[in-house]
Amino acid sequence: MTSDTANLTETQSIGPDASLLLVDDDGPFLRRLARAMEARGFAVDIAETVAEGLAKARHHPPKYAVVDMRLQDGNGLDVIEAIRERRDDTRIIVLTGYGNIATAVTAVKLGAIDYLAKPADADEVFAALTRKPGERAEVPENPMSADRVRWEHIQRVYEMCERNVSETARRLNMHRRTLQRILAKRAPR
Incomplete structure (x- = not known):
């Protein structure tokens, strides 16, 4: 072509x-x-x-x-x-x-x-x-890593808490500063 x-x-x-x-x-x-x-x-x-x-x-x-x-x-x-x-x-x-x-x-x-x-x-x-409506994207070759699964869980709880860091840290039983460091980083692969 x-x-x-x-x-x-x-x-x-x-x-x-x-x-x-x-x-x-x-x-x-x-x-x-x-x-x-x-x-x-x-x-x-x-x-x-x-x-x-x-x-x-x-x-x-x-x-x-x-x-x-x-x-x-x-x-x-x-x-x-x-x-x-x-x-x-x-x-x-x-x-x-x-x-x-x-x-x-x-x-x-x-x-x-x-x-x-x-x-x-x-x-x-x-x-x-x-992409046409109904057409599906290709499925990724590799599954999510354990770090990525952890990241996804933290993000889900963070969104459930309406992006409130203190409440998210409390629900995850995590120190607030540790959570802030995690949230400041890019998502793992």
């Missing part, structure tokens, strides 16, 4: 409205992903903060969105809610380095169609954005 044929196929899978909003506070990653998505046929707009993402989502709600969960000025879920208020057909992907099941469930309830852990490459993002 030639490069022109591949581009035509990618453009056809995107549809006539190719507007894509990327919201991430990692500037170099954001610009790299924007270039890669533009090369695949999207009309890309970027935001590096929740405030900027909210403004862009309200002004011109996109057909596609990739939103980082944790941003310096807040939570990317607020951007998802703003997009959903204006447009219900947007295909939204949540992208985060702090992946856990509890936040994935919350993101899906708010309208995200997929949840990818960083570092996700442009091919993974494109595949998630253009």
Whole structure:
């Protein structure tokens, strides 16, 4: 298949409205992903903060969105809610380095169609954005490690406690500072 044929196929899978909003506070990653998505046929707009993402989502709600969960000025879920208020057909992907099941469930309830852990490459993002309804993502080859299972449990309890560190530490019978250190780290593989 030639490069022109591949581009035509990618453009056809995107549809006539190719507007894509990327919201991430990692500037170099954001610009790299924007270039890669533009090369695949999207009309890309970027935001590096929740405030900027909210403004862009309200002004011109996109057909596609990739939103980082944790941003310096807040939570990317607020951007998802703003997009959903204006447009219900947007295909939204949540992208985060702090992946856990509890936040994935919350993101899906708010309208995200997929949840990818960083570092996700442009091919993974494109595949998630253009996946047809009912089409399933590939099952991971390796099961979660014991560290990852522990991390998921801590995150689930943390979300149940409405992100209250003291209450979460009490329920897990863990010292508050130990829990804060665990929560500050990226998710184990």
